[in-house]
Amino acid sequence: MTDLRAAVRPELGRRPGTGWAWSGELAALVGSVGTVTTVALSAAQITRLRAAVARVAGLERAAGHDRPVRATLADYCPDPLVFALESGLPRPQILDRVIDGGSAWEQRLDPGIGTLTAVPRITEIVERVTSAGRRLIRTCYETELRTSRGALVGWARGFSLDLEDGDA
Amino acid sequence: MNGVRTQTLEAGTEFEARGPVVIGLEDTVRWAAASGDYTPFHFDPAAAADRGFRGPVAHGPWKSAVLRSLLDEWLGQSSTLVEFDARYLSADCVGDELTFGGVVSSVEAADDGSRRVRCDLWARRADGGQSVAATAVVVVDAQPGGGLPVDRLKAAVKLGEDAGSFVYRVDRNDILSFVDAIGGWSRADDDDTIAPTTFFAALDPVERRDLDLDAFLQRLPFPMRGGGNAFNEVDYVRPIREGDVITVTTRYTDVYEKKGSRGTLLFRVRTNELRDADGQLVATTRCGHVLTYDVPDPAATGEASA
Numbered sequence: 412m413t414d415l416r417a418a419v420r421p422e423l424g425r426r427p428g429t430g431w432a433w434s435g436e437l438a439a440l441v442g443s444v445g446t447v448t449t450v451a452l453s454a455a456q457i458t459r460l461r462a463a464v465a466r467v468a469g470l471e472r473a474a475g476h477d478r479p480v481r482a483t484l485a486d487y488c489p490d491p492l493v494f495a496l497e498s499g500l501p502r503p504q505i506l507d508r509v510i511d512g513g514s515a516w517e518q519r520l521d522p523g524i525g526t527l528t529a530v531p532r533i534t535e536i537v538e539r540v541t542s543a544g545r546r547l548i549r550t551c552y553e554t555e556l557r558t559s560r561g562a563l564v565g566w567a568r569g570f571s572l573d574l575e576d577g578d579a
Numbered sequence: 580m581n582g583v584r585t586q587t588l589e590a591g592t593e594f595e596a597r598g599p600v601v602i603g604l605e606d607t608v609r610w611a612a613a614s615g616d617y618t619p620f621h622f623d624p625a626a627a628a629d630r631g632f633r634g635p636v637a638h639g640p641w642k643s644a645v646l647r648s649l650l651d652e653w654l655g656q657s658s659t660l661v662e663f664d665a666r667y668l669s670a671d672c673v674g675d676e677l678t679f680g681g682v683v684s685s686v687e688a689a690d691d692g693s694r695r696v697r698c699d700l701w702a703r704r705a706d707g708g709q710s711v712a713a714t715a716v717v718v719v720d721a722q723p724g725g726g727l728p729v730d731r732l733k734a735a736v737k738l739g740e741d742a743g744s745f746v747y748r749v750d751r752n753d754i755l756s757f758v759d760a761i762g763g764w765s766r767a768d769d770d771d772t773i774a775p776t777t778f779f780a781a782l783d784p785v786e787r788r789d790l791d792l793d794a795f796l797q798r799l800p801f802p803m804r805g806g807g808n809a810f811n812e813v814d815y816v817r818p819i820r821e822g823d824v825i826t827v828t829t830r831y832t833d834v835y836e837k838k839g840s841r842g843t844l845l846f847r848v849r850t851n852e853l854r855d856a857d858g859q860l861v862a863t864t865r866c867g868h869v870l871t872y873d874v875p876d877p878a879a880t881g882e883a884s885a
Binding site for chain 1: 597600602603605606609610612613614615616618638639640641643644645647648649652659660661662663664665666667670677679797802803
């Protein structure tokens with residue numbers, strides 16, 4: 412049986428990548444829910460996020476106060492993968508290395524500046540073989556964000572990739 | 580300014596690329612602080628080397644944030660990003676160059692008068708390889724003159740026409756729950772099969788989220804400062820009783836804006852006609868709802884696209 416401690420704390424041990432025998436254990440992780448938290452966003456936090464990209468985006472002016480500050484879902488959850496992992500959800504690490512495979516945000520309502528309730532969960536784990544013949548496990552972490560009145564604001568999704576190295 | 584005129588957006592419209600820009604340690608440190616991802620290999624050369632990287636690795640979500648900021652600049656304040664989906668295809672280190680760009684892939688007209696603009700976005704390395712491949716959907720709510728879209732709102736709510744009819748059966752639990760919610764009440768005749776007078780307002784399709792014709796107001800490019808009920812009026816023929824099956828027909832009767840001390844006030848007034856199963860009029864209710872926006876002076880924003 413796959414030691415799921417390895418999924419939570421990779422340093423505790425890893426399964427040899429000799430097959431897909433762990434599929435059942437991975438499937439059992441789908442539906443796992445992390446710690447439900449509230450996320451507070453301030454105008455200052457938005458300014459910090461804007462400032463962190465302003466130089467590269469060539470938008471130093473935008474980091475100032477000459478534009479109204481508009482909050483987005485991504486401001487509440489700028490790194491969906493890290494957010495979900497910090498909620499206690501496990502990160503499967505069975506193959507050779509794990510990387511951040513992508514991020515997505517889907518916004519239904521203007522969140523404004525305030526507090527949202529976040530419910531992170533694992534919604535999908537997919538195993539496949541890349542075009543280069545390497546095995547890959549892709550885990551989707553989805554955090555649902557709602558207002559204090561229960562209105563759905565949207566979802567933030569992070570994707571973890573567990574990859575097999577080329578010489579494996 | 581890199582912005583495009585949103586009124587002339589069409590498939591194939593290319594955004595002015597940004598770059599090449601060299602990723603700096605300052606960028607990764609700032610993002611770590613802002614996003615809370617302090618994983619050391621993003622800013623510590625030794626930690627990055629331990630994991631086999633040439634140098635500290637830029638955060639994937641930081642690259643997404645750069646693209647989102649550029650998109651906001653390209654499409655202007657009359658746009659709202661509703662979907663963004665990015666795949667991180669390479670690890671880019673401090674000192675690497677990236678160029679960011681994108682193109683409109685489609686423009687669709689939505690029922691509420693807005694346009695949904697789909698975009699393909701990318702970040703490319705100096706060798707031409709892709710670092711990020713992203714798609715985005717942006718709702719563009721251009722409004723001539725840059726103010727609140729009063730005319731569009733009138734059309735969306737079908738001002739003066741029946742906007743919709745909804746049927747509600749009033750059960751005993753509905754009445755008891757309502758009475759409990761308002762802190763209880765007492766009737767002289769002690770007849771708890773009759774709903775309180777204020778229950779008429781509970782049979783409002785808009786408040787019950789059964790009718791939502793003006794959701795685009797949530798996406799206007801102006802900060803919303805507040806909102807709430809402005810007034811409720813009830814003109815009733817008889818009370819609502821347990822077992823009633825009430826058909827509620829909603830009609831918006833007025834939409835207008837006013838300047839207030841805290842911003843621009845947007846009023847929507849609607850009338851609900853309540854009839855019983857025999858078609859007899861039970862009550863007519865009238866509700867006013869107000870939203871307050873901080874609408875900047877169009878001449879002062881420099882917004883060329885809206």
